[in-house]
Amino acid sequence: MSVSQFNLPDVGEGLTEAEIVSWKVKPGDSVKVNDIIVEIETAKSLVELPCPYAGVVEGLLVEEGQTVPVGTPIISVRTGEGKPVEDVGAPGEGAERTAEQREGMAEQPAKPTSAETTEPAEPAEPERQPVLVGYGPRTASAKRRPRKPGTEPSQGRSDTNGTPQRPSTGNGEPAGAGDAAGEGAATGARPRVLAKPPVRKLAKDLGVDISTVTPTGPNGTVTRDDVHTAAAAVSTPTPTEAETATASAQPARERVPSGLGWHGEDREERLPIRSVRRKTAEAMVQSAFTAPHVTEFVTVDVTRTMKLAERLRESREFRDVKLTPLALVARALCIAIPRTPEVNTRWDDDAGEIVVQRYVNLGIAAATPRGLVVPNIKDAHELSLRELATGINQLAATAREGKTPPGDMMGGTISITNVGVFGVDTGTPIINPGEAAILAFGAVRQQPWVHKGKIKPRWVTTLGLSFDHRLVDGEQGSRFLSDVASLLEDPGNALAWS
Amino acid sequence: MTVDTAATSNRGAADGEPELVQLLTPEGQRIPHERYDALIDDITADEIRGFYRDLVLSRRIDSEAVSLQRQGELGLWASMLGQEAAQVGSSRALRRQDHVFPTYREHAVAWCRGVDPAQLLGLFRGVDQGSWDPAQNNFHLYTIVIGAQTLHATGYAMGVQRDGANGTGDPDRDAAVIAYFGDGATSQGDVSESFIWASVNNAPVVFFCQNNQWAISEPLERQTRVPLYRRAHGFGFPGLRVDGNDVLACLAVTREALQRARDGEGPSLIEAFTYRMGAHTTTDDPTRYRLDTELEHWRLKDPIERVKAYMIRSEMADQAFFEQIEAEADDMAERLRRECRALPDPAPDSIFDQVYVDTPPTLLAQRDEMVRYLDSFADEEASR
Structure with a gap:
């Protein structure tokens, strides 16, 4: 029995790293050659990797969600063969050697002493640099192979100053133009x-x-x-000169800018535009430039809804469900939509038709570590408050884990964005492409409010509704928003309407 | 796609759906064809079984290579999944003396021409630059430059003409040339130029276009406004569209076109209507530009399943036969995997070997310098 490791391969011509998206196996599982073991995401694509060995999974060496450089061992498999540890996949070590050779051939100025001692140090990745073509960014410090003693190559090598010499070709090549700078009178080794x-x-x-x-x-x-x-170095006084300089020059030198940003980090950092961020950007730009947005606001006293939520939480039906105000807003939306069906329509430009949707696939904008995603709850209009609350919680949890299946993000008819969780009152949300409206649900705060002729502390929130003016007129949009507000102001309206 | 089985003419289809030559339906039903039945009436059950074996084994070469790439053993692979019938059918129409100019995706053609699949892997592993001898199997090296091989093929065909190996009536002497290319290549100037040269010189060349619907991420409608096979009429030679997932139809139409070329009647264009089921190459992610529904649609037209259904329907093969082919494919895949990993890395100085017949002194000096440099390292791994 022996253990074989599989190194992360470069699956796309010059990629330097990949993210482990999900493991398809776990330690103890039996695997055959070419069984799919893991899904990885590179700068180019989502790719499934087949196992190069048959055996039993010994360990998963990289956790899901981690981004690791090509050549990193990601899984170890106990194989039936009696061979020593064997690496397959990207040749981590070998690749560096080749890179080092290339560098050597290019006659980079060498630092002979340090070069021979820095053997196994993994090249420090200064920052991530995914590339789409070519051979990837060169790490700043490639490691050097040891040289044979006394075999300093006669040609094309650096002298101790780190200044490279050109190989002498011996065919009467004209003297280097370096003479033009006025030296050349020095020794022949100059x-x-x-x-x-x-x-x-x-x-x-x-x-x-x-x-x-x-x-x-x-x-x-x-x-x-x-x-x-x-x-610049010549014109700046050297330390000895500085001693003779006037004292007034001193403080000026102390304020030499460090060239760094805060926390001593680089002033600017470039981040790759990754999949979710790019998709968000595309969706937002498309929506903002095709659908003429109108946004309306209403501030509403939701004290009764908050009290209702409190009572429900104590009830038997909701004892194991986390009932949030968002769920109540979602329910209110589902009740209000049939009264103003325009807000739940779709603009089909190709067909030249408006599609009236008599169902609600309710999108919930969710902030996730990977960016914004808007999964939706299918046929939300058929769900009870309890089912809606459960659905929203599940949706959000799945989204945060980055496991939202594509199907969950397609076919939405209307969306809610819960900006209140960030502590803000409202916003002008951008409609999820393909939908007619989106509701922004702001923070619910206790505020002084005129209630039955007196100023009282009441729970107040602001609702913002953006709608596509191609599909929804001001009258309809206003009616819908005010309907939702009325339902939240007095949940009893639901009895009258639904 | 409408199939007009009663069509007798393969040229100048009227408006509407282009005609598509089909002999075997996706359900594996052999349908009669007035013109093309005669071209395959000599095909025996043994040969049908042979086609099935070609299809299955070449698909296995392909899938094994994709896996090897995903395991870091190959730098790249261009999958031909879905195009097996177009390649097997057309190359089984070739005679020994015919010459093939492939793209980089003709793995099944290479298989049918007797090129060792391990040699294909060497190219994609980056340890050689095409190691098979084109003269040995009359199978040219893979051409990476899109469409360039159509010019090579046309030039070669004109050479065949000048050798007098054309139109003599001697079946062992008359030769034809076949150029493979994709739908994307038809947008290249090279392809139009080769059409012109072939046409005006009456060159014995068959242009075999595998229209797999996608030029990397560009769909066919971004490549052409007329069905591709009709382009030929503008250049002055016949063109037709064949069901590229039907191995028998591909065999029949290619036989006809090759014979036409061998007889000195000039070039023709075959548009094999098929689908690239996989990615353009392993570096591509097709889910970014095409829908799964399209894939599902074509999965029902699988080129292998229909032959299998046909064989079962007409009792040409039993379960034992299919299992035997499957076992052969497994063995071959394992051998390929082993041979791929064992492919030796080329010595660094071998880069100097194959450019000049007589290497000039400056290159020799460079080579010697590199050897000295590599020798200067203390560790054993001198990388050769």
Whole structure:
């Protein structure tokens, strides 16, 4: 018996990492070759990985939801064969070697001493850089293979200054233009400088000896920035000069900006636009630019609804259900919709028709770690308050786990966004594409309110309704919003209407 | 898709649905065809069983390669799932002396031409640049540049013409050339140019277009306003549309077109109407641009299931036969997997080997320098 590890492969030509979305197996499961074991999400796609071994799953080495670099072992399988640990998949170690070789061939300025000691250190990923094409971003510090003692290559290697030498071809190649910068009178070992002519001219113009400039460009070339940096260093007083400088210059130097943002982190960070964020953006832009939005507000005293919720929570029927005000609003919406069916219609541009939907698939906007998703409760109009409350809770939990199936997000007819949970009063929500209206449910607060001729502390909230003016006229939208408000103000209206 | 089984003419379909040559329905029913029955009346039950084996084994090559890619063993793979019948039917119409110019998706054609599938994997593993000898099986190397092989094929066909291996009436001498390409390639200038050259030179070439409905993420309606096979008429040669998931129909129409070419009657275009069931390549995610319902629709037209149904219906095979093919596929998949992992990484200096017949001194110097550099490392893994 032996244990084999499967390293995360690069499934898409130059991807550097992937997120483990869900495991299809657990430790102890038997697997065959090509059984699907895991679903991963890359910058390009959602992909299922087949198992390269037959055996018994020993351990899952990466948790769901984690993003790991290509080459990371993700699963270990106990196989029946008597072989030692065997790695299959992306060659983590080997790949780095190859990268290192490439770098070596490119004659990057070497740091000979440190280079030979830094062996197994995993290259630190400074930040995530998913790529779509090519071979992926190069890690800043590739590790170096040890050299044979005394075999410093004769050609094309760096000298100790870290300045690369060009291989001498011995065919009368013209002297490096580095002479133009005025050196060359030094010993024969004097390094040649690699720089483009305009950069050399710049150095000359700024009075910088280009042979003293630390090169940072590709293949050890001196760049314009290097020259500017060197020129700035020359013009800035050195510490010894600073001692002779006037005292008034001191505080100015202390306020040298760090170049960092708060908490000592980079001033700017670039985040990849990932799937949910992108989908949200597309949906919002599409909606905002196709459906002419109108938003109306109403502030309403919901004290009676809050009291009703309190009573219901104590009742036997609701003892194991978390009854939130949102569930009551959802129920109110379902009762109000048949009185103004326009808010539950759909604009079918292709067919040139308005689709009247005599059912409610109620979308609930949910904030999740992956971004905003709007799953909907199918046929919400047929559900009791208890069923609605259960449905909403389940929907939200599934969404937070990132497991909302696509079907749950399709076919919505109207939506609610519960901005109140963030402590705000209301907003102008953007309609979920394909629907006619969305209700924003603000925070419920105790506020001074005129009740039966006296100012009393009452539970008050603000409702905001955005509707598609192609489908819903102001009159209908207003009636609907006021209906919902009336139901929340006096839940007894439900008896009269439904 | 409407199927007009009574159609006798394959050219100049009237307005409306294009005609589609079909001999085997998705339910596995053999339907008569006035024109094409005669072209396959020599096919024996043994050969039908052979086609079934080709279809199943080539599909297994394909699915195994997809798995290997997902396990990090291949850099890329272009799946041909769903297109097996178009490839098997057309390539089983070829004679030994005919020459094939494939894209990078003709795995079943390679199989039928006798190319070892492990050699296909080498290309996609990145350890070689196409390792089979095109002259050995008359199967050219995979062409990655979209549509470029149609020009190669046309040029080769013109060479066949100039060799006098065309229109002599000698069945062992007269040769034809077949160029495979996809619907997306028809938008490339190369394909139109090759149509022109083939047409005006009367070149013995068959343009075999597998219309799998998707040019990566672009649907057919973004490629053309007329059915693709009708393009041929504008260039001056015949074109027809065949059910690309019907191995017998593909065999019949390709036999006819190849014979036409061998007889010196010039080029023709076959549009095999099929569907790419998988992703464009393993790097693609088709769920981002097409609907599952479309996939379901085509799943019912599966090219293998209909042959199986036909064989059972006409009692050409029993359960033992199907199990035997399945076992053969399993064995082959295991062998492929083993051979794929065992493919040797090329030596770094082998990159210098196959460009020049006589390598120039500058390249030799570069090679020697690289060898010295690689030798300078202390650890054993000199990566060769």
